[in-house]
Amino acid sequence: MAKGLPSRSENYSEWYNELVKRADLADNSDVRGCMIIKPYGFAIWEKMQRALDDMFKETGHNNAYFPLFIPKSYLSKEASHVEGFAKECAVITHYRLKNDENGNGVVVDPEAKLEEELIVRPTSETAIWSTYKKWVQSYRDLPILLNQWANVVRWEMRTRIFLRTAEFLWQEGHTAHATRDEAVEETARMLDIYAKFAEEWMAVPVVKGRKTANERFAGAEDTLCIEALMQDGKALQAGTSHFLGQNFAKAFDVKFQSKEGSLEYVWGTSWGVSTRLMGALIMAHSDDQGLVLPPKLAPIHVVIVPIYKGDEQLEQIRQIITPLLNDLKAAGISIKFDDDDQARPGWKFAEYEMKGVPVRVAVGMRDLEQGLIEIARRDTLSKEQRPLEGSAQYIIDLLDEIQSSMHKKALNFREENTTEVNSWDDFTSQIEKGGFISAHWDGTPETEDKIKELTKATIRCIPFDGDACKGKCILTGKPSERRVLFAKAY
RNA sequence: CGGGGUGUAGCGUAGCCCGGUCAUCGCGUCUGCUUUGGGAGCAGAAGGUCGCAAGUUCGAAUCUUGCCACCCCGACCA
Incomplete structure (x- = not known):
């Protein structure tokens, strides 16, 4: 007599954890922070991959594969990139084990120390840009529109299955362009693909927008994102697309000769979605009876x-x-x-x-x-x-009807849980209730940090759509150009 | 890394304060019969390094110390 799940209202995170296990999606592994994606869960991921991969191909991208290991020296080439990832990198120091002389199984052979330590990729910008240096000489070599499906490792302090795991699966697109405009355009194009995928396949409504400097990808000039609202009122970043400017081209010395003969740095983008989407899918739709899947992704x-x-x-x-x-x-x-x-x-x-x-x-x-x-x-x-x-x-x-009805329901939920707020008191009380809060902000990182410190809420994005009226910052009262979207986030 | 909690059969648990027929119960598994319209019933059976290690003791799941793992809250985090 199997019992039901813990209810969402009683204990949301327990409900989530139980659901993941009971619906046969995934298990915790013996390695802390890692997960075993079970066949049923993986079948959903494969459907996601297929749909996304098709869209990438339609927009001219090709798949490739770069190594899991990255020389330590690569990571230090782009300053803010290092800073962003250094704290959560797994490092390979040795390449051999041997039998313990005291008979306690195998131990690391101290004599097998690597000359240069290797980093398990937390993302592949460095590996890819060091390769682009070899691939790019002339404007004729551009653009490079490349994607890879891979696993990455980020040694997170606190993990949650699908939402933040030490190892996860994702795709990372890495493109190189001759002009700034082209790269900017690519960044937006891929964000649109993510949004389309979230809305049409996952039936999850998302807000498209731009990250603030605080939340921007380490090494990017501009980070665009899609943000979704979960049933517990917390926001989830579901995908990001970065305009890298010439940051990585400069760090890895990737230059090309233009039609006019001048030597110029290449412009880059990178964009990714991960198995975190599984978490978004689960938390957007499921109920106390279990998982609810949109037909387009149901195995x-x-x-x-x-x-x-x-x-x-x-x-x-x-x-x-x-x-x-x-x-x-x-x-x-x-x-x-x-x-x-x-x-x-x-x-x-x-x-x-x-x-x-x-x-x-x-x-x-x-x-x-x-x-x-x-x-x-x-x-x-x-x-x-x-x-x-x-x-x-x-x-x-009926399957079509379910697909669109699920989207409507989720959209309804998001609209009911998005509030415009104009005073600090309203802000703090509303943030406790959860949901998106649309409010004015003076545009400074200091104010954003202060708000985070006081309320745990962050700016999820500066939305592309919506109210662009001027106003006064919710905290400082200083002038604000437009409203931004706050929430507590996963 | 700080604060709290947990670790007993495949899973979930009782017992721990007060050491000695205490290894409990449920689910699952196996066997048989009856069942099949919302997680079947009865009868029987198998299944355990009580997280690991050391210590105290005639005797430890229970007490002491150390270690490990996991969970929650913080710190941290694209």
Whole structure:
């Protein structure tokens, strides 16, 4: 008798942790801060990868692969980049083990010390720009539009499965351009792709905007981001796209000869999304019954649960349901007919709800006598009897309906939890309630730090859309050009 | 790195204050029968270095010390 999840209202973080495990998405590993992504969870990630990869390819990018290890010296070449990552790098110092003379298994062989220590990549800008130096001579070599799917390691103090793990999977795009404008344009283009992916595939509404200097990527001139709001009222950065200016080109001496013959530094961008998106997906939609998946990312769209006594009835149901199965498969719907005799229907219902399968079809003899099936949707937990006849098309439409309805619901939630605030008192009381707060800020890092210190809220972004009216800073009262978006963040 | 907590079967737990038939219970697993429309019932069975190490003691899951791991809160964090 498996019990339900802890409820979101009781203990949100426990709900999240339990859900991740119970829905078979991932496990903690024996290595602190690392995770084992289980087949079901990985299937969702693969769907994300596929959709994103297609969009990258459509915009002219190609995949490549750079090494996991980076020479320590590379990391020190771009000053602010080092500062940003130095504190969380794993370092390889030795290359050999040996048997312990005292018989305690293997130990590091002290004689196998590396001449130059290697860093496990926290991101690959340095490895890639040191290579671009070799690849770029002329304007004809540009642009380079490259992406890689990889794992990276950041030795975080405090980790949370999918949201912040010591090792995670991601894609990192790295492009090189002849002109500033082209790189700026690329930065925006990729942010748009991320936003489109979040909205249309994940059904997660996001705010596009620009990071403040405090929150900017170490080594970037400008960082654009998409920010999503989770059900507990905390914000989650779901993707970033950086305009690197000529910072890395200068650090790694990447120059090209222009059409006019002059020698110029290359302009760069980098952009990434990670397995953190899994966390966003979970926290944006799921409920106390378990995971809720948008159809476009669900590994199984439809599960059919037969309700029967004996093989004969099972066969009968199988035969009657086969045309529906075939029609759905032909339409590209992924479908599971669960004829496992070991588990009872009630158990299966709960199990597929936990795993977020968007549509469940239950078929028993009682329905079949009337030519009916029961169709249940995961997002609303509603169910209805429908005629078997024509149900394939009905289900195909229903999946679309679920996809857009989930997005609407999430958008609604975000709108209800986004508040305009004009006084410090309102700000502090509102920040306790959670959600996005749209407020004026005087534009200085000092004020942003002060607000963070007092309330734990940070500026998530300076949104591209929305109110650009002038006003007065919420803390200092100094003039402000426009409202920015505050929240407590993951 | 600071403050708090936890570590007992695959999972979740009782017992610890007060040392001695205390290794408890539930889920899961196995066997059999009955079941199958919202996490099945009954009967039986298997399963344990009580986180690790040292110490105190006739005797330690229980007391002492040290260590390790994990969780929560802080610090830290694109």
